[in-house]
Amino acid sequence: MTKKQTLLLGIESSCDETAAAVVKNGREIISNVVASQIESHKRFGGVVPEIASRHHVEQITLVIEEALEQAEVELDDLDAIAVTEGPGLVGALLIGVNAAKTLAFSHNLPLIGVHHIAGHIYANRFEKEMVFPLLALVVSGGHTELVLMRGHNQFEIIGETRDDAAGEAYDKVARSLGLSYPGGVQIDRLAKEGEDTFHFPRAMIDDPSYDFSFSGLKSAFINQLHNMRQKNLEPNPADMAASFQASVVDVLVTKTIRAAKEYQVKQLLLAGGVAANQGLRAALIQEAETELPNVELLIPPLSLCGDNAAMIAAAGTASFKEGKRSSLAMNAEPGLLFDDI
Numbered sequence: 001m002t003k004k005q006t007l008l009l010g011i012e013s014s015c016d017e018t019a020a021a022v023v024k025n026g027r028e029i030i031s032n033v034v035a036s037q038i039e040s041h042k043r044f045g046g047v048v049p050e051i052a053s054r055h056h057v058e059q060i061t062l063v064i065e066e067a068l069e070q071a072e073v074e075l076d077d078l079d080a081i082a083v084t085e086g087p088g089l090v091g092a093l094l095i096g097v098n099a100a101k102t103l104a105f106s107h108n109l110p111l112i113g114v115h116h117i118a119g120h121i122y123a124n125r126f127e128k129e130m131v132f133p134l135l136a137l138v139v140s141g142g143h144t145e146l147v148l149m150r151g152h153n154q155f156e157i158i159g160e161t162r163d164d165a166a167g168e169a170y171d172k173v174a175r176s177l178g179l180s181y182p183g184g185v186q187i188d189r190l191a192k193e194g195e196d197t198f199h200f201p202r203a204m205i206d207d208p209s210y211d212f213s214f215s216g217l218k219s220a221f222i223n224q225l226h227n228m229r230q231k232n233l234e235p236n237p238a239d240m241a242a243s244f245q246a247s248v249v250d251v252l253v254t255k256t257i258r259a260a261k262e263y264q265v266k267q268l269l270l271a272g273g274v275a276a277n278q279g280l281r282a283a284l285i286q287e288a289e290t291e292l293p294n295v296e297l298l299i300p301p302l303s304l305c306g307d308n309a310a311m312i313a314a315a316g317t318a319s320f321k322e323g324k325r326s327s328l329a330m331n332a333e334p335g336l337l338f339d340d341i
């Protein structure tokens, strides 16, 4: 007898993307619709929560309908609905959570609250099956964490940033160079054309903990820019970008490789918006090849690095299979911790 397939609708609205997706068996994308609001936030240099909420309200129904239509499934074909419960912007999260609760209630479907970062990690499951123990380097606009997983849905944070997230630092230095939001991808592009001439500090690289810190690097970058401009010198933006990126990548890769060795993991996963960074991807591939010959490296395709709902459905499927269900009293949790799910 063939095993019944599991079909989940995923919904994501934690920040500036309204997204819905249909995923089969937690590993196969049937549809993946993302409505980005970046253009609306650009002129403010960052995400404006009120504008984000308004866009989510306008888009959520259309995006869900589109995801179901593209997948050629009806709501009653689904096994469950997974939605980002947190962390994120409360007003933004609420739109997705309320849409999911309404559909779950009206179609009598199980509801599954998903941790946004769990989603980013599970984006790797579309590449290959997860093998435990694994270590995930999570680098996004709001998070920088090393997460150890000994099984599905078991998340242990072994290190995290003590101040800015990596993506946040990217966006802030990009802004100081006059680049538009979100600046991470533009710094990445510029970095390819420059050299590490400024040798910015590598914060906490030798610290025995697995924590990170990026605010000192961000200040060093901005101070360098101001000092030169005061002398009527304009630093080469490509060299500034390359120097900044070299510091971020050096620290992230060095500490990740060390942690992977200490915890003797079978897989190393890259996750989050900054996983799209070309310099980081290349350095991790190279270092893992020489330093971790017995560890399998998983990196999501570029299309699944940023926020999307397929990853939420993938993480939701793992919870669903373990029998986890959320109640219809579920609320948006802007500060949701891994321990809360």
Ligand code: KG4
Binding pocket: 015, 139, 140, 141, 142, 143, 166, 167, 168, 170, 171, 182, 183, 184, 185, 186, 188, 272, 273, 274, 275, 276, 277, 278, 305, 306, 307
């Ligand atoms: O995961 P994500 O889409 O949203 C959060 O959950 O925070 O991550 C967005 C972050 C932004 O800070 C953006 O600048 C950064 O990911 N990012 C990049 C690149 N592409 C996106 N940072 C560096 N290099 C990139 N290529």
Ligand code: ZN
Binding pocket: 116, 120, 140, 141, 272, 273, 306, 307
């Ligand atoms: Zn994200």
